[in-house]
Amino acid sequence: MSVAAHREVVLVHSSDLHLGTDNSFGSSCSSDALSVLRGVLVTATAVRADLLILAGDTFDHNRQPSALLDRAARIMGEFCAPIVILPGNHDPLTPDSVYRRAELGAPSNVCVLGLTIAEAAVFPGLGIEVWGRAHLDYSDMSPLVRPRSRSTRWQLAVAHGHYVEEPDVPGRFLGSWLIRSDDLIATGADYVALGHWNTAARVGDKQINAYYSGSPDYAGTVNVVRLQRDGAVEVTRIGVTH
Numbered sequence: 001m002s003v004a005a006h007r008e009v010v011l012v013h014s015s016d017l018h019l020g021t022d023n024s025f026g027s028s029c030s031s032d033a034l035s036v037l038r039g040v041l042v043t044a045t046a047v048r049a050d051l052l053i054l055a056g057d058t059f060d061h062n063r064q065p066s067a068l069l070d071r072a073a074r075i076m077g078e079f080c081a082p083i084v085i086l087p088g089n090h091d092p093l094t095p096d097s098v099y100r101r102a103e104l105g106a107p108s109n110v111c112v113l114g115l116t117i118a119e120a121a122v123f124p125g126l127g128i129e130v131w132g133r134a135h136l137d138y139s140d141m142s143p144l145v146r147p148r149s150r151s152t153r154w155q156l157a158v159a160h161g162h163y164v165e166e167p168d169v170p171g172r173f174l175g176s177w178l179i180r181s182d183d184l185i186a187t188g189a190d191y192v193a194l195g196h197w198n199t200a201a202r203v204g205d206k207q208i209n210a211y212y213s214g215s216p217d218y219a220g221t222v223n224v225v226r227l228q229r230d231g232a233v234e235v236t237r238i239g240v241t242h
């Protein structure tokens with residue numbers, strides 16, 4: 001049996017940090033521009049997270065100063081566990097993406113889905129894989145299309161988009177990057193980490209654990225996911241230290 005089978009695995013899931021937003025107080029070059037990131041990392045450290053997932057829009061836009069990106073990379077590199085980053089609609093993997101410009105994928109503990117790894121980050125020591133489709137540009141896409149088959153004890157999906165319950169009515173515009181209940185179920189994942197909403201919410205059918213974390217600023221929390229030895233998945237929220 002693997003090591004992972006013998007103990008609980010703890011994940012922290014956050015999204016929509018929007019680092020470097022033009023609306024933040026003070027200059028985006030100030031150290032305050034990264035206080036939300038520091039808060040999430042401190043909180044994840046406090047709950048002894050084995051893995052941190054950032055489900056999109058970690059940065060507010062791709063026009064960030066290099067100094068801010070370098071500092072963010074250094075802060076992430078000092079975190080005690082792996083970090084999986086999914087590029088969202090605000091920080092997609094365009095040629096001028098923050099993830100291509102900076103050395104954000106350089107720290108050995110940081111994975112950028114779609115860039116430093118193809119579509120899944122696998123952590124054999126934890127018995128976990130995290131798969132997700134990065135936003136490659138600003139156009140519409142289907143965040144959970146073609147779900148990946150499970151290859152590890154625990155499978156997590158990460159997606160950045162807008163969950164809708166309404167049926168698809170031709171000619172009616174519901175928005176972009178839509179996620180539907182059937183998409184969530186089709187993942188077969190133990191947990192689906194969602195981003196794009198500022199509020200924390202569980203969505204979809206109760207047969208699947210699909211949660212938005214909300215932004216740490218607006219929701220004031222991150223999701224703590226405990227993958228328990230007996231196979232149960234416990235999801236709670238904890239306040240972000242500022």
Ligand SMILES: [Mn+2]
Binds near residue numbers: 056088089196197
């Ligand atoms: Mn978004």
